[in-house]
Amino acid sequence: SQQGEEDPQALSIQEGENATMNCSYKTSINNLQWYRQNSGRGLVHLILIRSNEREKHSGRLRVTLDTSKKSSSLLITASRAADTASYFCATDRDTGGFKTIFGAGTRLFVKA
């Protein structure tokens, strides 16, 4: 069963705009990871944020984590057409081993 839910399910923006995707989860976690998947291709790991961290940056990506609200957000700044993809959050539960459970994903479309 899926641990997290992303919103929005789909997002369409213009190139140059910022894109924000949110992820909520249900149980306590050790860490949360964000992935990108281009259509028909494999998963690309973007960022891992641990439960004791509140924010991480990687290039144009900014991830926040609020464990009190059981939520995370992924911000992509100055989006490009190449950012068009599905984005997934995945949580590593605090119990039940090291397995990682994925959310439903957000489909991002960046218009040139």
Add this chain to the structure above:
Amino acid sequence: SAVISQKPSRDICQRGTSLTIQCQVDSQVTMMFWYRQQPGQSLTLIATANQGSEATYESGFVIDKFPISRPNLTFSTLTVSNMSPEDSSIYLCSARQGRGEQYFGPGTRLTVT
């Protein structure tokens, strides 16, 4: 980061047959997993591949249907047995070292006719 390869990359199989998917990691890893991704959907965890012991299956997945082997710290196989069209999906191998980043193979696209 770990580099993961899978074979085959895709296959078309007849119902009732079985297919074994191989997963090779370029370094020793603590954990290996198998996921399934239906078209347009998210990833669903099938099982955790345990080295030297039986895999740990998630709810809805059973060993008779999806036998898994993991003979060492870099290799695992997933067999999809007695296939039906409902098994058509992308099967992904994944690996992580401890609580670090989790990486994925390119996937095996299976079509059952």
